[in-house]
Amino acid sequence: MNTTLLISQEPQNHSPEASVKQQINKMIDDLMASLPDIQDLTGAERRGIIARYTTVLEGNFIYWMTATLLAVQSEDARPILLDNLHEEVHDSHPAMMRRFAMAANAFPTDGDALVVHDDLTNVRLFLGKLSGVQSVLTMAFFEGFIQRFMAYLADLARAQGSVDLEYTDVHGVCDIAHTDGLFRALSVEMTINPLDQKEDLFEGVYLLRTLIENIVFNRVESLTA
Numbered sequence: 670m671n672t673t674l675l676i677s678q679e680p681q682n683h684s685p686e687a688s689v690k691q692q693i694n695k696m697i698d699d700l701m702a703s704l705p706d707i708q709d710l711t712g713a714e715r716r717g718i719i720a721r722y723t724t725v726l727e728g729n730f731i732y733w734m735t736a737t738l739l740a741v742q743s744e745d746a747r748p749i750l751l752d753n754l755h756e757e758v759h760d761s762h763p764a765m766m767r768r769f770a771m772a773a774n775a776f777p778t779d780g781d782a783l784v785v786h787d788d789l790t791n792v793r794l795f796l797g798k799l800s801g802v803q804s805v806l807t808m809a810f811f812e813g814f815i816q817r818f819m820a821y822l823a824d825l826a827r828a829q830g831s832v833d834l835e836y837t838d839v840h841g842v843c844d845i846a847h848t849d850g851l852f853r854a855l856s857v858e859m860t861i862n863p864l865d866q867k868e869d870l871f872e873g874v875y876l877l878r879t880l881i882e883n884i885v886f887n888r889v890e891s892l893t894a
């Protein structure tokens with residue numbers, strides 16, 4: 670009897686989490702479809718994308734995952750975030766990120782950091798609100814995007830003459846499990862610590878999407894060009 674009930678409840682396509690996951694996947698699909706063709710980019714443009722990505726990821730990913738760990742109230746969500754952090758620290762993903770950028774002759778300059786400064790600050794301040802559901806969703810979007818972006822980032826690095834692709838190799842694989850884990854964490858956090866209906870569930874996702882668009886398109890430079 671219980672088994673029948675479980676089976677009949679198995680398809681959860683109409684659950685709030687499934688709907689949110691679909692929206693996130695659509696946003697990632699749209700971002701991927703908007704990426705410029707690598708053949709059309711100059712060497713300086715390729716270097717800029719890698720450098721801006723690095724200046725955001727190297728110093729902020731672990732910080733933002735830690736902020737999300739501090740924000741969640743669900744005991745079931747914490748091990749998922751801790752597992753992610755453990756891998757980041759144990760395998761020193763920031764060191765891997767820096768090696769990747771240096772091998773592609775794309776080590777970030779002060780100019781690269783300043784291009785993303787405002788959008789980066791907005792994401793930092795948002796995560797400082799320590800809003801559990803919003804923060805987990807933001808990081809699920811981030812992990813999902815990173816995983817999909819890796820093949821493109823690797824192609825940029827290859828076009829720069831790099832052969833050090835450990836960062837893109839590792840993240841194209843491990844982040845599949847991380848993204849699924851974050852959506853599980855989202856589901857439990859939505860139950861234990863639901864978001865106030867007055868708040869926008871996607872607030873952090875939109876801020877992060879703006880930052881990613883700036884990494885890819887360098888809006889500051891194109892505005893002043």
Ligand SMILES: [Fe+2]
Pocket residue numbers: 730757762840
């Ligand atoms: Fe990582």
